[in-house]
Amino acid sequence: MKAVILAAGKGERLSQGEGKSKPKPLIPLLGLSLLERAILSAKESGIYDFVLVVGYRSEEVVKYVEAKQKRLGVNIDFVENEEWEKGNGLSVLKARDALKEENFVLLMCDHVFDSSILNDLLAKARRNKGDKCILCVDNPENVFDLEDATKILLEKNKPKAIGKGVENYNAVDCGIFYCTSEMFDALEKEIGEGKYELSDAVQCLIDSDKLEVFDIGGRFWCDIDTHGSLEYAKLRMLKSLEKPTDGIISKYINRKVSRRITARIVNRNLTPTQITIISFLMALASATFFFLGEYKYLIIGGLLAQASSIIDGCDGEVARLKFLMTDYGAFVDSILDRYADAIIILGLIIGYCMLHGSISVWIIGLFAVLGSFMMSYTNARYEGVFEKTGGGRGIPVRRDMRLFIIMIGAFLNQVLGLLLLLAILTNTEVVRRVFSIKRIITKKKNKF
């Protein structure tokens, strides 16, 4: 499957005067240009071949994409539409030869969207046998700039009219299409009549009953036309970085801070792995201060442990925003987290032991390390089951909470107490999991 991306228009409202600013496709949004984002979103759905229609300041756009091509990891054919000012329908038609009569996906370079939308659109297209095109639509209530949106009137889920000026509408066009050759037939007909806009051709498809719609069900998309919509998209995308498996501390404290940090560092050349390592080094620094034992150092150590916990969220956030998630990255992160956990506790133990000379802190500390491990181990062994039941159930003593407890315990100068608390909470939760997983597995079996 190929995707055609329209990147020929001028996008006047976003640029600040010709020459000075970037062409619209190259405008950055959270670490990636709009065009990179469109390509990588489609790549998430398994699309590796692209036809890029350029027009306005095409040389700059082509040069930019060629420089990025290796990192993007996809094949890109460029098609130039010198008459881009006439309308975007003409840009689609120009892509025809590059497509070799295959069906294709049509995207706008200035639309950002949740990649799962395209995934589901393609799944629907695979189920469809006929030659109808499919257009993604959303509820008007979800649209940032409704005035500027392309409206659609649906009757019994069938499209009846499309256009910016449609008065009675109950849906809007998200700018994500699945197209068959019917699209080109419609474009030729309309352009022959001097109508150069894509929505003219779509109206033609509607009239000949060759268009279906796919409701994206409230998922995120945004047409970036103004500075306002750019800011809106940024906020929505940062907000979406929360994970359903986030623990309490993560949800109410760490994410709020890490998102702000991520918004700043995502534009830099820091890779997620580098951020993982920074977080690990902060944990080592925390352990070193704990090791020194005195109260004033405990406070610094506690702050560093919590800071490391926050930064530990940023690697995943940057990876998700820049399409850099890899299984390997998650793997290395989890390994370093386990070592960091153990070394922080080791720092606490030695620091305490040197001041008070107690052996019991070692035993309690070892059980705190063991319990922390076992939390992660039970998770890894039953990832599917635990992820579905969520982190909220049971004793909420995942990593975010454990490092938070360590900080608070250090502030209160209660090293032995915090280690005891960790040892009890984590190991109790492991026992609870062993019993609760039995119920879950038995339930699953009974479903057969």
Added chain:
Amino acid sequence: MKAVILAAGKGERLSQGEGKSKPKPLIPLLGLSLLERAILSAKESGIYDFVLVVGYRSEEVVKYVEAKQKRLGVNIDFVENEEWEKGNGLSVLKARDALKEENFVLLMCDHVFDSSILNDLLAKARRNKGDKCILCVDNPENVFDLEDATKILLEKNKPKAIGKGVENYNAVDCGIFYCTSEMFDALEKEIGEGKYELSDAVQCLIDSDKLEVFDIGGRFWCDIDTHGSLEYAKLRMLKSLEKPTDGIISKYINRKVSRRITARIVNRNLTPTQITIISFLMALASATFFFLGEYKYLIIGGLLAQASSIIDGCDGEVARLKFLMTDYGAFVDSILDRYADAIIILGLIIGYCMLHGSISVWIIGLFAVLGSFMMSYTNARYEGVFEKTGGGRGIPVRRDMRLFIIMIGAFLNQVLGLLLLLAILTNTEVVRRVFSIKRIITKKKNKF
């Protein structure tokens, strides 16, 4: 899919005089009767409905199965063949009404087999669209009692003749069939002519080109007709308990002992979970002796650690032999193993610390615990990848080796040394894995 199991014959050569011994289907083999084994092997392939044809001492067989039915977890219809002495073809025909014209699997209660054979036979049957029956065949070289086997002549993989007396043969009948209604047509025809053996009907299927064969590719099966074949099957099945992921110590020492223990305890009512708990308690006992610190106790602790490691293999072996494997059982086993590992090392640390008063043993011991844990954690996080690449690569310091090192170290009274060795080997192996997994993942990606 239903399975018909023939359990009507007498099996004279196995019984030791009527009245004294059990009917053949009830003869035990490694903790299960032959009949239970046939039913549970088929259940592994998703068959939950059975037609059991009984004849000789039918009352005893029915009573036995009814008592076991709940544990078996399948539906069983009984069909009595009072004329069982005439031949086993008649027994199959008697099952006809109970099958309601469905295709079915036909098994002999006195044949044991690797359950994957049936799985693959059913997969082949699903691919076949026609009405041909399929018979599992094996290379004559693999057969325990070739004289007694039903021979088959294949030409270009097509069966030409079947029977005990076939002179030119190049395959043998494994007694595992996939049958369509053609089987009953053939049986009726042959029985009408006074030929009551199943192989008569199979010859009839061959003559009308309604039989295909499926080569089981050297996998284990055995026709239990004599005490000799019973012993042979027992040895082969115990031998098969080795796992490709077994470590060096496990392969060359632990399995050899654990198999012998399993062969004895499999006939008792010990559940795999109970064996898991016994192994865990032995580890706790080992830790207690280590805790006492003196050399004479170290030796006992070392022996107990190694014994616990051996018994840790028996739970899985018993589970596999008795079809009691569950994900939950494996989960609980892995949790208790991790606690056992940590507690044994804790025992070593405290014992050493009390005698020598050193703090360094704590730090080294904690890294030994950490490394041991990380070995299992990396495994759990990348189960698929590690299982495929096997346990043999890298530093062989899996659990079997770790407990062996602990025993040897205890014998040599070198607690600090063994902990240091464990800490270095395990953590080095974890680092190696982190780098090697990157190569494996990258290779996988390049295959796309």
